[in-house]
Amino acid sequence: MSRIALDDVIRRVHDLPSLPAVVAELMTSMEEDDIDLHYLAGRIALDQALTAKTLRLANSSFYGMPSKVTSIQQAMSVLGLHSVRTLVTACGVIGVVPAAAGPALDFGLFWRHAIATAVWARALARHLRQSPDTAFTAGLLHNLGTLVLATRFPEEYAAVPLWRAEHADASVAEAELAVFGVDHAQAGSALAAHWKFPPAIQDAICHQHSATATGLALAIGLAHLLAEPSDASAEQREQAWTTLAFDDEQRRQLSEKCPLMVNDMCQILVS
Numbered sequence: 001m002s003r004i005a006l007d008d009v010i011r012r013v014h015d016l017p018s019l020p021a022v023v024a025e026l027m028t029s030m031e032e033d034d035i036d037l038h039y040l041a042g043r044i045a046l047d048q049a050l051t052a053k054t055l056r057l058a059n060s061s062f063y064g065m066p067s068k069v070t071s072i073q074q075a076m077s078v079l080g081l082h083s084v085r086t087l088v089t090a091c092g093v094i095g096v097v098p099a100a101a102g103p104a105l106d107f108g109l110f111w112r113h114a115i116a117t118a119v120w121a122r123a124l125a126r127h128l129r130q131s132p133d134t135a136f137t138a139g140l141l142h143n144l145g146t147l148v149l150a151t152r153f154p155e156e157y158a159a160v161p162l163w164r165a166e167h168a169d170a171s172v173a174e175a176e177l178a179v180f181g182v183d184h185a186q187a188g189s190a191l192a193a194h195w196k197f198p199p200a201i202q203d204a205i206c207h208q209h210s211a212t213a214t215g216l217a218l219a220i221g222l223a224h225l226l227a228e229p230s231d232a233s234a235e236q237r238e239q240a241w242t243t244l245a246f247d248d249e250q251r252r253q254l255s256e257k258c259p260l261m262v263n264d265m266c267q268i269l270v271s
Helices: 006-013 021-029 037-045 048-058 072-079 081-096 107-128 132-141 144-152 159-166 172-180 184-194 199-206 215-227 234-244 248-269
Strands: none
Touching: 006 144, 006 184, 021 037, 021 081, 037 048, 037 072, 037 081, 048 072, 048 081, 048 248, 072 081, 081 107, 081 132, 081 248, 107 132, 107 144, 107 215, 107 234, 107 248, 132 199, 132 215, 144 172, 144 184, 159 172, 172 184, 184 199, 199 215, 215 234, 215 248
């Protein structure tokens, strides 16, 4: 079976569409101390599709606002720049990748899993001493490498589910390594670098499956296990809860609240 070098994957990454200009601008603003919020709000408002989805998200159960948010400027005032940047980035990323990966990847299920991981990562972040908004963004992006492999190498990617069918206990990453010699974590980190996401997010994506993951990578890994029960064994899920050291009431609250938020976000982002 032929392998694909990471350099080849990176070259194909560069063929993917660029993020909307305002999202790239928001990423740049993460490194700046002096930010003109009025200017950024104006830039976001120029993209009507991004604005409409961002405001729908701001008014969803995800934030539970007591009154309706009607403008990006107001959203920045009540939610803060970091939260608005997170929502705009989510809308921009999901809108930019063409949904034509072929039969090996169900785009609807893919984005639902990404959103579920993002919501859970945000919910776990403070407990793990991470920024909730950064954790959400990293969770949303954690499997973007799968999109790179599936959209840039569709014929080869069709072999991934076949390999897993022959190796019952294998993970997706193990199947990708067997087929490509590169897994979605490496490809996703390359895409995050190409799109100029912060180094912390690039590193978290790259190390999400590491047994020694800490910080943001650990938040993603635990969120992945808890967000999609069908993707993890009961033993893996219990180990995730044990790592978090949550009591029964905390588990119950998260297990009830997070799926509702996931449903809300999916209706808005992938409808």
